[in-house]
Amino acid sequence: MSAGPSLLSGPPLEAGMEHLDAHLARLGALPPGNAHALETLERSGLLGRGGAAFPVATKWRSVAQRARGDAAILANGAEGEPLSHKDRLLMERRPHLVLDGVALAAQTVGARDAVLYVGAAHGAAVAAMREALAERPRAERRMTRLVASPARYVAGEESAAVHFVEAGVALPTATPPRVYERGIGGRPTLVQNVETLAHTALIARYGDAWFRGLGAGTSSGTALLTVSGAVQRRGVVEVPMGSTVGEAIARAGGASDPGDAVLLGGYFGGWVSSEQAWEAPVDAAWLRSQGMALGSGVIAVLPAGRCGVEETARIVAYLADQSARQCGPCVFGLRAIAEAVDRLAHNAARDGDLQRVQRWSGQLAGRGACRHPDGAAVLVGSALRTFDVDFARHAARRGCEARPAQARQGVA
Amino acid sequence: MARHSELAVDRIRCDGRGLCHELFPEMIALDDWGYPILAPGPVPAHLMNHARRAVANCPVLALRLQTARVPANSEAPVRRR
Numbered sequence: 001m002s003a004g005p006s007l008l009s010g011p012p013l014e015a016g017m018e019h020l021d022a023h024l025a026r027l028g029a030l031p032p033g034n035a036h037a038l039e040t041l042e043r044s045g046l047l048g049r050g051g052a053a054f055p056v057a058t059k060w061r062s063v064a065q066r067a068r069g070d071a072a073i074l075a076n077g078a079e080g081e082p083l084s085h086k087d088r089l090l091m092e093r094r095p096h097l098v099l100d101g102v103a104l105a106a107q108t109v110g111a112r113d114a115v116l117y118v119g120a121a122h123g124a125a126v127a128a129m130r131e132a133l134a135e136r137p138r139a140e141r142r143m144t145r146l147v148a149s150p151a152r153y154v155a156g157e158e159s160a161a162v163h164f165v166e167a168g169v170a171l172p173t174a175t176p177p178r179v180y181e182r183g184i185g186g187r188p189t190l191v192q193n194v195e196t197l198a199h200t201a202l203i204a205r206y207g208d209a210w211f212r213g214l215g216a217g218t219s220s221g222t223a224l225l226t227v228s229g230a231v232q233r234r235g236v237v238e239v240p241m242g243s244t245v246g247e248a249i250a251r252a253g254g255a256s257d258p259g260d261a262v263l264l265g266g267y268f269g270g271w272v273s274s275e276q277a278w279e280a281p282v283d284a285a286w287l288r289s290q291g292m293a294l295g296s297g298v299i300a301v302l303p304a305g306r307c308g309v310e311e312t313a314r315i316v317a318y319l320a321d322q323s324a325r326q327c328g329p330c331v332f333g334l335r336a337i338a339e340a341v342d343r344l345a346h347n348a349a350r351d352g353d354l355q356r357v358q359r360w361s362g363q364l365a366g367r368g369a370c371r372h373p374d375g376a377a378v379l380v381g382s383a384l385r386t387f388d389v390d391f392a393r394h395a396a397r398r399g400c401e402a403r404p405a406q407a408r409q410g411v412a
Numbered sequence: 413m414a415r416h417s418e419l420a421v422d423r424i425r426c427d428g429r430g431l432c433h434e435l436f437p438e439m440i441a442l443d444d445w446g447y448p449i450l451a452p453g454p455v456p457a458h459l460m461n462h463a464r465r466a467v468a469n470c471p472v473l474a475l476r477l478q479t480a481r482v483p484a485n486s487e488a489p490v491r492r493r
Contacts, residue, residue, distance in 0.1 A: 174422045327423035332445040363443055369423045 005206065006214065006222050007198050008238045013093050017128045020135040023096040030100045031204045033107025038064075041108075041200060043208035045220040050076055050156070050193030051268060051296045053284035056200065060109050063180050063190045069110035072184035074165065075102050077118040077125060077194040078149040078156030081266045082318070083298040086224035086236045087194050091118060091125035094198065095132035101197025103140055104204050109190055113143045117161050120148035153267075153322035157370045158191040160324070171324045172370035193296075195224050216242035219283045223294075227252035229301035230259065239282060246278035248299055259302040261386050265295025267315055268375035270382025271308065274301075293378065308387035309394050312380070313338070313345035319376045329367035333360050334376055341380070344394040354395040358384060416454035417477045419463060425474035432475050436466035454480070 010018055010026055018026075031037065042057035063071050075098060079087040091098060102114050116133065118126045130146055147165055149155045155170035162183045164170040183189025199221060203211045212220045219242025228234045232253025239248045245262065249255055262277035264270060264287070272280065272292055280287065284294040302308060320338035323330045337360050340353045357380065364377035384391060390400040419439060428446035438459055439451040455463045455477070467475045 174424050328426060328428050328445060328447040329423065329443060332447070333443065336444070360444070363449060367423060367447070367449070 004210075005202055006238055007090060007094060007097060007195070007202070007224060008236075010094070013089070017092060017131065018094055018096065020096055020132070023094075027202075027205060030103060030201060033104040033109075033204070037104060037108050037204050040208045041203055044203045044211040045208075046196065046199055046203060046211065047284055048193055049195040049199070049223070049297065051081075051265075051293075053288070053294065056192070056196060059180065059192070060105065060190060063188045064109040066181060066188040067110050069112075070187050071106075071109045071111040072187050072189045073102055073105050073109070073111045073114040074158075074161055074179075074184065074189055074191045075114065075116050075194050075197055076156060076158070076161060076191055077116065077122070077129070078161065079119050079122060079296075080151070080153045080156040081268070081296045081298065082153075083226060083228055083263070083266045083300055084296045085226045086297055088119070088122040088125040089236045090195055090198055090224065091122070092128045095128045096135075097198035097201045098129070098194045099132055099136055099140070099144075100201035100204075101192075101194075101199070102144065103136075104200055105190055105192065105197065106143065111143075111190065113145075113184070115165050115184065116144060116146040117149050117165065118146060119151060119156075121151040152324075153319070154324045154370060154372055157372070159370065161191060162189060171326060172368075172372075174369050195297075214240055216240040217281065217283075218242065219281065219286075223282055223297055225282065225297040225299055227299045227301075229263070230256050230303035231301055232256050242281050242283050244278065245280050245282060245299055248282055249278075249301065255301055257304045259304040259306055259308075261302045261308055263298065263300040263302065263311075265293040266298030266300070267319060267379060269293045269295040269298060270378050271302075271312070271386040272382070273386055292382075307345070307390065307400050308383060309341070309390050309400065310345040312383040312387070313341045316341050316376065316380060319372070319379070323372060324370070327368045327373070329364060330373040333364055333367075334373060337361055337376070337380060344391065347394065347397045347399055349395050349397055354391055415479050417460065417463070418454055418480050419450045419467075420476050420478050421448055421450065422474045422476070425472050427472055427474075429471050431469050431471060432466040435469055436462045438462065440466065448475075 046056045047053040077087050077091050116129050150170045154160050157172050158179050159173045160170050162179050163173050179189045179191050214221050221241050222238050223241045224238050225248050226236050237251040260274050261271050264272050287294050316338045320334040325331050340357045343349050361377045361380040364373040393400050430446050432448055433440045433442045441449040
């Protein structure tokens with residue numbers, strides 16, 4: 001990694017939050033948000049870091065065109081993904097990068113108010129964002145409020161976030177309209193992950209060529225990743241986009257007794273064999289082209305001796321529990337899949353359970369108001385492929401070679 | 413740009429009564445819990461009456477037909493059998 005600016009460069013992270021004066025002394029003032037800033041953002045190739053990897057400039061442009069100066073911004077720091085910690089680390093230690101991004105976006109798309117939507121469970125992040133906001137210029141303070149989001153997985157989904165800010169209900173709403181058409185106060189709303197906003201603050205200062213140069217190969221910029229499971233130092237690392245997953249694991253001190261699979265992208269990503277994962281570049285577009293996902297930047301190394309079927313059962317049980325319970329296919333389908341995978345994991349499979357899991361998970365995509373069931377389907381599908389031998393043994397009630405009873409704590 | 417019609421369901425409203433499948437099985441199947449699985453893609457012109465009837469009879473007004481645009485140079489979206 002170069003010694004130049006990046007999201008986590010600057011004073012040591014252990015020193016806590018970087019205050020506004022230090023932030024400005026280190027990085028200089030934020031350039032204005034205008035057409036030039038939008039063009040720079042477009043050329044930078046920045047993709048959203050909340051999970052969907054949508055081109056950021058495209059989103060800003062569509063909000064700006066619809067809003068005619070009357071847009072709203074929602075900085076999404078809900079971070080409901082259980083294995084992700086990168087957003088709260090960023091908000092705790094570099095809150096002014098996020099607030100710079102909010103200010104830049106507000107000027108660029110023409111917004112008159114902004115919401116900092118921060119997971120209520122992330123107390124230190126809420127406190128840091130509140131303290132940092134108090135240090136901002138008066139005009140920014142007046143247009144910005146902090147809303148603590150409930151600790152529910154779907155609370156971070158963009159329509160659920162807007163719904164919570166508007167009506168106190170953190171449940172997804174039917175689309176259309178999408179939030180960029182009608183969101184907070186019925187106005188076009190830019191919902192953007194906090195890491196994404198922080199990147200825009202640096203791109204505005206240093207330019208698109210600088211940002212592209214940070215990436216490895218053809219990728220642009222850096223990425224915050226949360227590395228967990230069988231690694232020496234669990235935590236958040238910042239790596240050039242396009243580095244391999246193996247290099248990211250090395251940044252976390254290297255693997256410690258890894259098993260034969262990695263959960264890439266988190267609960268809404270998927271299982272990848274270690275062989276394939278180690279060489280895979282951390283690049284949303286590339287991973288997607290291979291049927292994988294960067295998601296919110298989670299890399300969880302399955303420890304040796306852990307059963308992938310049992311780990312998957314735990315994750316699917318969580319996702320079923322976290323359904324907003326609004327849409328039938330998600331409520332009933334996810335619950336049935338979770339129960340069947342649980343039976344498989346604990347050698348209590350009924351005849352046809354494996355085939356039912358395959359069929360049901362194949363039917364989930366596109367059948368919810370939000371993409372919760374889609375994500376679960378991808379996770380289950382990846383598990384069926386990666387742990388095919390184990391699933392077959394479990395389906396025949398012959399257990400597996402891993403000994404899950406030894407230790408209950410895996411990656412999930 | 414040509415236009416064609418696609419089926420869509422408001423998944424929050426839908427409570428799995430299953431009438432849509434009864435009326436339009438050509439493009440609407442049901443899952444094990446009675447919720448619709450829509451065939452992807454445009455509704456062929458010769459089935460549009462069935463589609464409209466299914467939409468009109470949905471007891472919770474969850475089913476709808478929406479127009480989608482396809483680029484003029486793409487494959488003809490509507491194929492008659």
